[in-house]
Amino acid sequence: MPVSPRISALSWGHMTVTGVGSGKDFKLWPGGGRAWDWRETGTQHVPGIQPADVAELLDKGSEAVVLSRGMLRMLGTCEATLVLLQDAGVDVHVAETREAVAIYNALAARGMAVGGLFHSTC
Numbered sequence: 001m002p003v004s005p006r007i008s009a010l011s012w013g014h015m016t017v018t019g020v021g022s023g024k025d026f027k028l029w030p031g032g033g034r035a036w037d038w039r040e041t042g043t044q045h046v047p048g049i050q051p052a053d054v055a056e057l058l059d060k061g062s063e064a065v066v067l068s069r070g071m072l073r074m075l076g077t078c079e080a081t082l083v084l085l086q087d088a089g090v091d092v093h094v095a096e097t098r099e100a101v102a103i104y105n106a107l108a109a110r111g112m113a114v115g116g117l118f119h120s121t122c
Contacts, residue, residue: 001111001113002030002032002061002113003030003031003108003111004028004029004030004031004104004108004112004114005017005018005019005020005028005031005108006018006108006109007026007028007101007104007105007118009022010098010101010120011120012120012121013120014120015118017033019032020032020033020034023035024120025038025117025118025120026116026117026118027053027056027057027115027116027117028057028114028115028116028117028118029062029115030060030061030113030114030115031060031061032060036053036117036118040052041053045070045074045075045122046076047076047078048075048076048077048078048081049075049076049077049078049081049117050080051078051081051084053081053117054067054084054085054115054117057115057116057117058088058115060115061113062090062113062114062115063091063112064091064092064093064107064112064113064114064115065090065091065092065093065114065115065116066094066095066100066103066104066107066114066115066116066117066118067081067092067093067094067095067100067116067117068096068100068101068116068119069094069095069096069097069100070096070097070119070120070122071096071097071098071119071120071121071122072122073096074122075119075122077094097118097119097120100116100118101118104116104118
């Protein structure tokens with residue numbers, strides 16, 4: 001099974017992901033990741049992370065998903081997103097970004113097939 005990449009650095013507006021690169025916001029999954037461009041799905045802080053945002057994580061084999069709320073907890077998560085993940089039998093964690101990174105890295109270090117969406121500002 002592919003290993004979920006480790007988030008090696010986090011600061012306001014910047015993240016570094018081992019084997020993926022550096023940037024502002026990321027989608028990560030077992031075996032890789034990419035920049036997370038909110039415009040792809042029309043995501044905004046409210047209502048927040050949408051089902052279309054997490055679909056790629058499920059398609060890539062994530063058995064647990066960590067959703068960050070932003071450094072100031074300004075990013076919401078649509079109820080439909082949580083329902084989709086729960087219906088898929090995925091373990092879901094929603095937390096402030098620093099806490100979300102810690103949860104994600106801990107799950108990945110245990111060898112879990114974890115994916116996540118990370119917002120490094122507000």
